[in-house]
Every structure is written in structure tokens, then in C-alpha cells.
Amino acid sequence: MKLKTWLASVLLLTVAMLTATLGAFVGVNIGTDVSDLPSASNIVDILQANQITHVRLYDANAHLLQALSNTSIEVIVGVTNEEVLRIGESPSAAATWINKNVVAYVPSTNITGIAVGSEVLSTIPNVAPVLVPAMNSLHKALVAANLNFRVKVSTPQSMDIIPKPFPPSTATFNSSWNSTIYQLLQFLKNTNSSYMLNAYPYYGYTKGDGIFPIEYALFRPLPSVKQIVDPNTLFHYNSMFDAMVDATYYSIEALNFNNIPIVVTETGWPSFGGANEPDATEENAELYINNMIQRVMNDSGPPSQPNIAINTYIYELFNEDKRNGPVSEKNWGIFYTNGSTVYPLSFGASDQITGNSSGVFCVAKDGADTDKLQSGLSWACGQGGANCAAIQPGQPCYLPNNVKSHASYAYNDYYQRKHSSGGTCDFDGTATITTKDPSKSI
Ligand SMILES: *[C@@H]1O[C@H](CO)[C@@H](O)[C@H](O)[C@H]1NC(C)=O
Ligand SMILES: *[C@@H]1O[C@H](CO)[C@@H](O)[C@H](O)[C@H]1NC(C)=O
Ligand SMILES: *[C@@H]1O[C@H](CO)[C@@H](O)[C@H](O)[C@H]1NC(C)=O
Ligand SMILES: *[C@@H]1O[C@H](CO)[C@@H](O)[C@H](O)[C@H]1NC(C)=O
Ligand SMILES: *[C@@H]1O[C@H](CO)[C@@H](O)[C@H](O)[C@H]1NC(C)=O
Ligand SMILES: *[C@@H]1O[C@H](CO)[C@@H](O)[C@H](O)[C@H]1NC(C)=O
Numbered sequence: 001m002k003l004k005t006w007l008a009s010v011l012l013l014t015v016a017m018l019t020a021t022l023g024a025f026v027g028v029n030i031g032t033d034v035s036d037l038p039s040a041s042n043i044v045d046i047l048q049a050n051q052i053t054h055v056r057l058y059d060a061n062a063h064l065l066q067a068l069s070n071t072s073i074e075v076i077v078g079v080t081n082e083e084v085l086r087i088g089e090s091p092s093a094a095a096t097w098i099n100k101n102v103v104a105y106v107p108s109t110n111i112t113g114i115a116v117g118s119e120v121l122s123t124i125p126n127v128a129p130v131l132v133p134a135m136n137s138l139h140k141a142l143v144a145a146n147l148n149f150r151v152k153v154s155t156p157q158s159m160d161i162i163p164k165p166f167p168p169s170t171a172t173f174n175s176s177w178n179s180t181i182y183q184l185l186q187f188l189k190n191t192n193s194s195y196m197l198n199a200y201p202y203y204g205y206t207k208g209d210g211i212f213p214i215e216y217a218l219f220r221p222l223p224s225v226k227q228i229v230d231p232n233t234l235f236h237y238n239s240m241f242d243a244m245v246d247a248t249y250y251s252i253e254a255l256n257f258n259n260i261p262i263v264v265t266e267t268g269w270p271s272f273g274g275a276n277e278p279d280a281t282e283e284n285a286e287l288y289i290n291n292m293i294q295r296v297m298n299d300s301g302p303p304s305q306p307n308i309a310i311n312t313y314i315y316e317l318f319n320e321d322k323r324n325g326p327v328s329e330k331n332w333g334i335f336y337t338n339g340s341t342v343y344p345l346s347f348g349a350s351d352q353i354t355g356n357s358s359g360v361f362c363v364a365k366d367g368a369d370t371d372k373l374q375s376g377l378s379w380a381c382g383q384g385g386a387n388c389a390a391i392q393p394g395q396p397c398y399l400p401n402n403v404k405s406h407a408s409y410a411y412n413d414y415y416q417r418k419h420s421s422g423g424t425c426d427f428d429g430t431a432t433i434t435t436k437d438p439s440k441s442i
């Protein structure tokens with residue numbers, strides 16, 4: 001390689017690394033319609049074990065808000081659709097809501113956003129007239145609490161309010177919503193808040209009647225004969241995700257607003273569906289989520305706004321088996337409740353590969369019989385094939401020097417090596433699965 005080219009690429013790499021440190025994030029939505037929902041502190045363990053830095057809640061669940069305190073995980077709390085009407089009609093209800101669900105938790109819990117309702121315009125259009133008034137009252141209550149610079153108010157909207165999202169350059173909001181959306185954009189602009197978008201290529205693809213290839217929905221390379229190009233701008237769209245975000249930027253621009261960033265508050269792909277939902281498969285979900293993370297973490301924006309990164313929240317943490325609707329509706333989760341991933345998953349940077357079941361550890365049970373622990377320890381380090389070098393005298397994990405800590409180390413080493421080939425976390429009843437990283441608790 002010529003020196004000049006080499007220098008140029010070093011420079012490029014350095015620039016890329018710099019922007020990456022300030023860069024985009026991928027967070028996760030936490031829906032709780034789950035029959036065996038883990039405790040709030042176990043949920044937080046799963047988030048931390050997987051270096052998840054941003055979450056959105058659909059309500060203001062007190063247990064979760066408490067458990068998220070002192071973690072530095074950034075939190076968007078939700079005003080439920082049921083609450084929007086009352087808050088929209090009563091500023092004092094808004095103030096009460098803020099005091100109870102935000103003021104009571106900050107700064108320990110890093111609440112940085114409030115999502116007012118969920119897809120209000122498309123799901124409860126009768127409430128639309130009070131949506132922006134509700135947001136205004138919540139914002140005023142934040143001002144009164146001197147939290148308006150820390151906590152931003154917005155409202156997630158569905159792509160359904162943009163009737164023709166392709167080509168992006170000609171997309172506009174459904175004009176029956178002009179006045180509501182105008183007020184909304186004015187509010188977002190005045191408060192330096194983002195437009196919250198729920199963007200689902202899964203639905204764009206499955207409802208598209210074969211107009212778009214599945215590769216386009218899954219961020220896969222498109223054959224040269226199937227390039228997706230906006231005829232007006234000549235922008236090439238590598239993914240439907242980018243096209244949806246751009247359609248929203250153009251719709252905002254059509255109402256003469258600019259510089260309102262978009263955050264994708266929901267996107268995902270179901271890993272399982274009913275007989276009439278052939279695209280809801282583990283393979284597709286794995287491709288979609290991993291490719292989406294790669295896409296977002298490259299820090300670029302969509303073609304029309306290349307410098308505005310697309311911060312994104314995955315829908316969703318767990319499969320919500322208690323939700324109504326088609327089978328796929330219960331299968332959007334990326335984790336099982338025991339902390340294993342539903343499919344191999346890698347969050348962003350390559351040093352944060354989470355593999356297919358990290359976040360789960362095998363450790364000695366509290367109060368287990370010492371003799372049994374000793375036998376389990378000997379077995380794990382012997383026949384079991386665990387690497388017990390680190391717990392030998394003078395080695396990093398020798399201290400604390402007791403049977404229980406050494407057994408925990410050996411059990412977990414054995415389990416991480418062997419469980420994919422059938423090794424269990426039992427050791428004569430002295431071992432248990434946990435989502436707490438034992439190396440951090442000793
Ligand atoms: C968070 O940290 C603060 C200050 O250290 C402490 O007072 C508080 O109890 C902690 N909260 C939780 C839930 O651990
Ligand atoms: C909370 O999140 C904000 C925004 O990312 C960050 O600047 C701040 O350091 C976080 N606060 C804590 C206590 O972690
Ligand atoms: C626009 O919204 C109105 C009110 O919800 C609805 O009746 C109409 O069908 C929508 N138009 C399009 C093109 O989707
Ligand atoms: C809605 O806004 C668009 C873009 O400004 C405009 O073209 C359209 O005429 C408006 N529709 C109504 C019903 O006001
Ligand atoms: C919005 O941002 C501008 C420029 O950064 C700043 O001057 C203004 O105070 C901010 N307003 C609010 C409500 O955050
Ligand atoms: C980032 O993603 C965009 C959209 O897919 C793509 O056009 C661009 O080339 C990517 N940039 C890098 C550095 O990979």
C-alpha cells in the first residue's frame with residue numbers, strides 16, 4: 001500500500017473511532033405481559049450482563065424504576081394510552097404524574113425521556129385532540145421541577161400515519177392529521193425533543209404484497225437488478241428501515257419543519273408465528289436484529305440526513321406470551337426470561353459479543369453442604385474438564401479462599417464450556433443458574 005493511501009486510511013479509521021465513541025446506541029423496550037416475568041432486579045441483571053445502556057418502559061413501573069437506580073442505564077418512561085386523556089384534560093393530573101413517576105426517581109434513576117402514549121393517532125384517534133396538550137402539561141410540570149433540560153417529552157407514532165412511505169422524497173403525513181402533527185412538531189422543536197418513530201420493516205414487507213424483496217427488509221445486499229432507488233433524489237436505499245426513517249424526515253419537512261431528530265422507539269422481528277405468518281422465523285429475526293444493530297452502530301443517518309445517527313430501541317426484551325393477537329405477537333422477544341438469548345445476538349461493538357447464552361452463570365448455591373461442594377469442585381476440575389488454573393494459590397481468583405467461591409468458579413467454567421453439549425448446572429443439587437455475573441460479586 002502506498003504511504004499516502006495508508007495515511008488516509010489511518011486517518012479515516014481514527015475519525016470513525018472518534019465518532020463511534022459519541023455514537024449511536026441500540027436500546028431495548030421492556031414489555032411486561034409475560035407470565036413468568038423475572039423480578040425487577042433480575043431484569044436489570046440481564047440488561048447489565050448484556051451491556052444494554054438504554055431502555056424504554058411502557059408505563060412507570062415502580063419496581064423497575066427502583067431497580068434501575070444507580071445503574072446509569074438511561075430510561076424512557078411511558079404514559080399509557082389510558083392515562084393520556086386524563087393528563088390532557090388536567091394540568092394538575094400531569095403535575096401529579098411527573099412528581100410520582102419522575103421527580104421521585106431522578107437523579108438515581110437516569111430518566112431522560114417520557115413517551116406519551118403509544119401510537120395514539122393510529123390506535124386511539126379520538127384522543128388525538130388532547131395529545132399535544134398532555135405533552136405540554138407534562139413539560140410544564142418538568143419545568144416546575146427544573147427537570148426540563150434532563151427529561152424530554154415526545155410521543156411514539158406508527159408508520160401508519162404516513163400513507164405512502166415510498167418513495168421517501170414524496171412521503172407526507174396523512175393530511176387528516178395535519179393540525180395535530182403541526183402542533184406536535186412545534187412542541188418538539190420548542191423543547192429540543194425528538195420525533196419518536198415505531199418503524200417495522202416486518203409489516204412493510206409482509207403487507208407489501210411482494211413489492212419489495214425480503215433482502216431489503218432484512219438489511220441484506222440487494223442484487224443489482226433489484227436496487228431500490230428513489231426516482232426523485234436518486235438515493236439508493238439499502239434497507240426498508242432507512243427508507244422508513246427517511247419517509248418520516250421528508251414528511252416532517254413537508255410541514256416546513258427541520259432539525260427535529262428522529263429516534264426509532266420500536267423496531268424488531270418476530271422469531272415465531274402462526275401457519276399464516278411464514279416470515280416470522282428465528283432465522284429472519286436473527287438476521288434482522290443483528291443487521292439492524294450493525295446498521296445503527298455505524299453511526300450514519302438515512303440518505304437524506306447522513307449525519308443524524310438513528311438511535312433505536314429493539315422491540316422487545318422478552319416474548320410477551322400474554323399478549324393477544326396472532327402467534328407472532330407473542331414472539332418479538334430477544335431474551336427468554338432465564339436470560340438466554342432467543343437466537344445468537346451481538347450488541348454493537350465486536351468486544352461486546354453476547355453469544356447465545358451469556359448473561360447466565362452457574363454458581364454454588366447459598367447454604368449448600370460443604371462436603372458436596374468439595375466433591376462437585378473436584379469433579380468439575382477433574383473429569384468435568386473445567387479449567388481451574390485461576391483458583392490455584394497465587395492466581396487471580398484464589399481469593400476468597402473458600403470452598404464455595406472455588407466451587408462457583410469451577411461450576412461456571414464447566415457450565416460455560418459444556419452446557420451447549422448437554423452439561424447441566426446441578427452438581428448434586430449444590431449449583432444454581434443466576435444472571436448475576438459472579439466475577440463482580442466476589
Ligand atoms: C443509590 O445510591 C444512593 C447514593 O449512593 C443511595 O442513597 C441509594 O440508596 C441507592 N439506591 C439504591 C436503590 O440502591
Ligand atoms: C444519564 O444519561 C445522560 C445522557 O446520556 C448522561 O449524560 C448522564 O451521565 C447519565 N447520568 C448518570 C448518572 O449516569
Ligand atoms: C387518513 O386518516 C383518516 C383518519 O384516520 C383515515 O380515515 C384515512 O383512511 C387515512 N387516509 C389514508 C390515505 O390512509
Ligand atoms: C396538509 O399539509 C400538506 C403539506 O403541507 C398540504 O399539502 C395539505 O394540503 C394539507 N392538508 C390539509 C387538509 O390541510
Ligand atoms: C434548546 O436548545 C437551544 C440550543 O441548544 C437552547 O438555547 C435552548 O435553551 C434549548 N431549549 C430547551 C427547552 O431545552
Ligand atoms: C453505514 O450504513 C449505511 C446505510 O446502510 C451505508 O450506506 C454506509 O456505507 C455504512 N457505512 C459504513 C462505514 O459502513
Ligand SMILES: *[C@@H]1O[C@H](CO)[C@@H](O)[C@H](O)[C@H]1NC(C)=O
Pocket residue numbers: 336337338339340357360
Ligand atoms: C432458557 O429458556 C429457554 C426457553 O425455555 C430454553 O430453551 C433454554 O435452554 C434455557 N437456557 C438455560 C441456560 O437454561
Ligand SMILES: *[C@@H]1O[C@H](CO)[C@@H](O)[C@H](O)[C@H]1NC(C)=O
Pocket residue numbers: 344355356357420
Ligand atoms: C452457542 O455457543 C456455543 C459456544 O460458543 C457454540 O458452540 C454454539 O454453536 C452456539 N450455538 C448457536 C446456535 O450459535
